[in-house]
Amino acid sequence: MVVRLGAGLFILIVTMALGAGSSNLVAEELCPTLKIESVPDIVFSDQAVQVRIATGFDREPPLRQLRRITNLTPAEVTAVLTIPGEKDTPLEVVPSQLEIPPYNDTSLPLRFAISQRYLQTEGRIRITLKTSYCEVEATIALRRGQSPGEDLFAQGAHLYTQDGARVMLTVDRYGEASYRRWAVPKAILRSLTLPPDEGVVYLTTYSNNGKKILPAMNHNSSSPPNGKLGILREEFSAAKRKLRIIAPAFNNNAPALGLLAEAGRFLPEGETAIMIDPGIEDILFGTPVALYKNVLHALVSRIEGLYPPGTREIFLIIPAPPAGLSGRGEAYVEAATKVARERHLSVMPAPRNSGRDQAFLYPTNEARRDFTRNLILRTQVSSRRGTFYLTVGVLLVALVAFIIVQVWNRRRLRKLVEFTCSEE
C-alpha cells in the first residue's frame, strides 16, 4: 500500500513538473490536421465502406510536450453525408481508439456504413474532426457509376473532382436475375430498334498521349494511318462506316482509370456499338487487378448510363498479353472475361500476331486488320436484323406449311373414315 502511494505521488510530481504552465499553450497553438489516406475508388452498392484518415498536428509541439497524446472522444469525429436538396445525414462512425500523437501522422481507420439508399445517390461525405479548440474536415465525393459527371480526372491511381476531392464511385452490382427478366423480348426489340446509323465508338487507352494525337487522327485525314488506330480508321473508312475514337490522356498509374475518367466526356452521337478496348497498358504498368476489374465494371456502368437502356451494344475487347508477360497478363484477361460474362457484354479478342505459345504467326498490322474487319462485321446492325427477319420468316413459313399439311391430311383422313363408315 505504501509502495503504491509512493509511486502515485512520484508520477504526479513528475507530470506536474513536465506540464507546468503548458496545457493552455496546446489549446491555443496546436490544431490537428486531417487528410484522406485511403478510400475505395469504386464500391459496389452492397458493400460497407472503410475510410482511413490520417491525422496529426499541424506543427511541431513546443519543447517539453514530447510525450503528450491528445485523446479524442468518438463524438469528436463525425462523418456527414451531404446530398443536394436533402438534409445532412450523419453517418454512424465506428471509431477505434482515436489518438493524435504529436509528431507522426496517425492513420485512423474509420468504418462507416452508408445505406444502399444513399449509395444510389450522389453527394459528399464530410468527415469532421472536432476538438475543443479546433475543427478540421475532409471531403469525399460520392458519385454514381452510371453518371460520375464530366468533372473527373485521374491522378495517380485515383479519381478526383476538379476541386480536389477524392471520388468514391458507387456501382450497382449487376443484377443477373433482373437482367434475365424479359431478356428475350428486350433483345428482339433492341435489334429492331437500333438506329440505322451503324457507327462505332472506340474507347481505348493509348500511351502516346492521346489528347495530342487524336484530333489529328480524327480530323486531319491527310495524316498517315498509325498503329492500331490508324488501321481502324482506314478500314472503317473503306467500309463507309462511321468511327469515333476516344483515347484519353494516358495515366501510367492505372491506365484503365483514364478511360473511366474520360468516359463522361463523350456523349452518344447515334453510334450503335461501343467498343471498350482496355489495351495492354494496364498489364505493362501493373494496375492492381482488382482495381482494373472494378474500373471495367464502372466503365460499363457509365456507358450504359449514357444511353437509353439496351439501345447500344457494348463490346469488350479482351486484352492479349504481350510476349513475356503472359503469366501476369492472364489475371487481366480473366478479369476482363469475367466482367464481360457478368455484364453480358459481347466480347472480341484483341488482335494477336502470335499463338498461345507466343510463337510468331503473322505480322502485327495484318492481325490488326483482321481484327478490324471482324469488328466491322460484328457491328453491322443491318446484317443482324436481316438474319433475324430471315430466321423468323423461315420459321413462320415452316409453321404455316406444317399447319396446311396437317389440315389437308386431317380432311383427307376424315373423308376416308366417313366413306368407310357410310352405310352400304
Next chain:
Amino acid sequence: MATSRDQPKAIPFRKDATVREFLAANRKCSAVEVITGYQICKLLVLFAAGAVFFCYDYKLFWATLLFGLCGFYMAAILYKLITVILSIIHKPELQVTPEELAALRAEELPVYTILLPMYKESGIAEKLLRGIDRLDYPREKLDVKLLLEEDDLGTVEACRKLNLPAYCEVIVVPNAFPKTKPKACNHGLAAARGDYLVIYDAEDIPEPDQLKKAVAAFKQSEDKVVCLQVKLNYYNPRENWLTKWFTMEYTTWFEFFLPGLHLLGAPIPLGGTSNHFRIGPLRELGGWDPFNVTEDCDLGIRIHAHGYLTKVLDSVTWEEANRKLGNWIRQRSRWVKGYLQTHLVYSRSNFRTLGELGLFGYLSFLLTVGGLSATLILNPIFWVVLLLYFGLWVGYLLGLGVEPWQMIYTDYLSDIDLQYTLWSQLSWVFYGLSIILFSANLVFILINVLACRRRGLRDLLPAAILSPVYWALISLAAWKGFLQLFFRPFYWEKTDHGLTEVSGARET
C-alpha cells in the same frame, strides 16, 4: 413372300361395317382422331405459357424444362427397374401345373378361336398351319380364322392351294380404310364361334399346351380377368447383334416387366400376339381399335379402364426376332407411334382417365405408355447435348480455345460467388442430365444382364453390356414413328417375317 407382281395395281377402298360399328360404340376412345381440337387448344395454351415463361426468364425456363424432363425420364426408368425387381422376387405369373392340365377333360374344353392375321406372307402360310397343328387341343374344339386381306392376292391364293383342315376358315377382309391388323381382327371376332379367343402372328410357335393352360388359368381366375398375356420370346437370339438385343428386350418385357405390372395391379399394355381373351367381355369392349397401330396396348388399357383385369400366364410363344435393321426399324417405329396414339387417346380427358384407371393405374399408364415413348424420343436430344458439352471439354483439353462451363464460377479476386451465371446454371443442368443418362444406361444394362441370366443366355452378356447402342437404334426408330404420327398416323408399317435362317421348330 409375295412379290409386288402378285398384287393388284389398285383396288378401290370399300366400306367396312366393323369399322362403323366400332366407331359408333367407341369413338371417344378411338385413335381415329389423332389429336382433338380440345387437345390442340390445351397444347397451344401450354406452348403459350412456355413461351411467356421463356421470355420472362429464359434460364429458369430451360432449367425447369430440363429438370422436369429429367425427372420424368428418371421416374420412367426407375419404375421399370422397381417393377422388374418385384417380379423377380415374387414371380407373379399364373402357373398351371401338369396335374391341373391333366384334369381337363377334352369334352369339357370350350371352343377356342384362333385368329391368324396375315398380310403378304404367302411363304409362311404352310408353316403356320403346321404350328397350329402342333397345338394340344381337340381339333373339333378349334375355330381357326385365317384373316387375309383382299388386296393380298398372293397369300389368298397360297391359302386356297393348301388343303385346309375343317377347323380352319379363311376370312378375306375387305380392302377398306384403315388397312390395319386390328381391323382384320375385328372381322375375325365377328365370325368367332369360340368361348375364348387368341391371336397369333404368322411366324408364332406357341407351346403346344398353351390353349389348355389358358383355359385352366381362366377357370382358376375371377371373372374380372378377361385377358391372359402369354410370354413372348425369340427362337433365333444368336443370329446377329440385333436379334441378341431384341431377345434381351423381349425377355425383359415379357419375363419381368409385364409380370411386375400384373403384380402391382397396373394396366398392362398387351403384347402384339398370344393374348387370350374371354370372348364375351371382348365383344362388350368392342374389340380392337382399327385406327390404333398398337391395338394391343390400347386394348390392354381399355380392359383396365372398364374394370377388367389382365394377367400374365406362364407359357411361351416363340417368335422370330427381326434380323434386318430396316425391317426392325419399321416394326419399332410402328410400336412407338401406336404408343403415342394410345397416350393421346387417354389424354383427351385426363380426369376421366384418372377416374377409370385410378391414381396408381394412371401414373403407371403415364410412365409405361407415354413415358416410355417420351424417353425414347428424348434420348437422342440428351445425347447430342451431352456430346456437345463433352466436346467442349475435349476441345479445352486439346487447347482448341474453347472452355467448358463450370458448375461454379468463383471470383478469386473478390470472393464473389458467381454460381448464378448462365453457364454455371446450365452446367448444373448438364451434369444432372449426364448423371441421369448414365444411371439410366446402367439400369438398362443391368436389366438386360438379368434377362440373359433368366433365359440362360450367358453368351449374350457382351451384347447386354453394349445395349446402349441398341437404345440408340430404338430412339432412331422412335423418331421415325413420332414424325409419322403427324403425316401418316394410321399407316401400318408391315414387318416382314420368315427372314431368319434358323429353324424355329427345331430351336423351340
